[in-house]
Amino acid sequence: MSSRKPLTALFLGAPNPLSMGIIAAWLHAGNRVEEIWYPERVKATPAIQKDIRMADTNPNLSMAGLARLFELECAAVPKLSGNPALVERAKSLAPDVVISVMFMDIIPKAMIAAFKGRLLNIHPSLLPAYRGPSPILNMLWDERIESSGLTLHEITAGVDEGPIVKSLPVAFPKTGAMGHYVGAMIPAGGKLLCETVPAYLDRSIVAAEQPLSGVSHCHVKIGNLSIGRADSRARVEWLCRTVGQFAEFKVEGALAAVRVNRLIEVLGPPTEQPINYSDGWAEIDLADARVRLSRSQIG
Numbered sequence: 025m026s027s028r029k030p031l032t033a034l035f036l037g038a039p040n041p042l043s044m045g046i047i048a049a050w051l052h053a054g055n056r057v058e059e060i061w062y063p064e065r066v067k068a069t070p071a072i073q074k075d076i077r078m079a080d081t082n083p084n085l086s087m088a089g090l091a092r093l094f095e096l097e098c099a100a101v102p103k104l105s106g107n108p109a110l111v112e113r114a115k116s117l118a119p120d121v122v123i124s125v126m127f128m129d130i131i132p133k134a135m136i137a138a139f140k141g142r143l144l145n146i147h148p149s150l151l152p153a154y155r156g157p158s159p160i161l162n163m164l165w166d167e168r169i170e171s172s173g174l175t176l177h178e179i180t181a182g183v184d185e186g187p188i189v190k191s192l193p194v195a196f197p198k199t200g201a202m203g204h205y206v207g208a209m210i211p212a213g214g215k216l217l218c219e220t221v222p223a224y225l226d227r228s229i230v231a232a233e234q235p236l237s238g239v240s241h242c243h244v245k246i247g248n249l250s251i252g253r254a255d256s257r258a259r260v261e262w263l264c265r266t267v268g269q270f271a272e273f274k275v276e277g278a279l280a281a282v283r284v285n286r287l288i289e290v291l292g293p294p295t296e297q298p299i300n301y302s303d304g305w306a307e308i309d310l311a312d313a314r315v316r317l318s319r320s321q322i323g
Contacts, residue, residue: 028222032056034119036127039066039075041085042206042213043125046146048084049214050123057096058117060087063129064100085210105132114138121221124179125213128157131179143179144221146213150191151175152234155184156242160205164266165244167259169196174209176216176224178231187231190220200265251284252276257313261287264317272320275299275306282306284317291316 033050037043037060051057066072076088083089091098104110111134114122124131124145136143149159153171156162163171173193178186194212197204223229251260251273263273268285275282278299284306294309301307307316 028226030054030056031120031222031225032058032118033221034058034114034117034122035060036062036122036124036129036131037087038062038126038128039071039087040126041078041082042148042209044075044087044090045085045206045210046125046213046217048090049211050217051090051094052084053214053218055218057094058119059097059099060090061099061101061127062087063127064102067100103129104135105130108134111135111138121225123217123221130183133181136179136181141178142225144189144224145177145179145184145186146216147175147177147184148209149173149175150193151177151184151188152239154240154242158242158244158246161246161267161271162242162244164196165249165263167262171240172196172205174213174216176220177234185234187233189224189229189231190216192216200262200269202266202269246271248274250274250276251308251310253309254311256311257290257315260310260315260317275301275308275317278306278308283320285320286318288316288318290314 033055035047035057037047039062047057047060075086078086079089079092083093087098090096101110114135115138121142121144122139126148147159149163150171150173154162163169172195173191175191176189178189180186192212194208220229249271251263252275264285264287272283272285275284278301282301288305291307291314293313295314296309299306299308304319305316306319307314
């Protein structure tokens with residue numbers, strides 16, 4: 025990076041530590057950011073307040089923190105599709121490159137055309153595995169951690185189907201700790217951007233079409249996860265240890281209000297008894313065990 029001139033980017037992102045940590049790496053490498061755009065709908069969620077609180081403790085993982093440190097403009101934008109004025113605004117900023125980092129909205133054809141050859145996305149899986157939203161959740165749900173990593177690819181009309189500029193595996197930690205995983209993804213993502221984007225823009229690197237084999241798509245959503253009698257003890261242990269750190273599970277056959285996210289103890293073999301629960305826990309039969317699970321406090 026030292027032999028190349030700094031680059032200016034328009035970032036499309038979300039106020040979460042992974043996205044902002046990667047953008048921070050771009051800035052600390054001497055590059056510039058014209059603006060950060062994030063989805064307008066996020067303003068009505070707890071994510072913004074979490075981001076603001078993080079600005080005081082770890083500004084390099086916070087959109088508000090980066091705005092303060094680097095005097096950045098951060099704009100909440102409606103969906104880009106159907107908003108040609110936003111495409112014109114992006115063009116007027118004249119960035120060297122537009123980079124999406126977990127933006128979670130479809131990029132319209134008008135913007136793809138306006139920034140052809142300069143519009144990239146960082147996707148948190150090794151494409152073509154787990155195209156679509158929430159790849160980390162889906163990877164853990166399927167217990168396919170061999171797909172963990174980051175892919176820098178061109179944005180095309182097909183969601184996460186664009187040619188791959190570079191992929192970088194990031195091993196999922198044996199502890200299952202999401203904090204450790206995000207902590208490893210951030211420097212990997214920064215390295216991917218700072219070393220690869222300049223080479224891509226000067227055509228030292230040419231993107232390659234994604235292989236036809238190994239294609240998979242995200243198929244579960246964070247609000248629809250459930251566990252029940254068909255699940256094994258080992259699977260529930262895995263899900264609680266990994267996904268349970270940031271999501272909760274419905275219990276099949278229980279009231280909708282019963283949500284769990286942590287395994288308290290294995291009580292023994294299945295009992296054929298009905299689900300039993302209190303304010304703090306739920307006891308259920310799995311395929312090979314009866315377990316007590318903690319009622320979720322997420323949110």
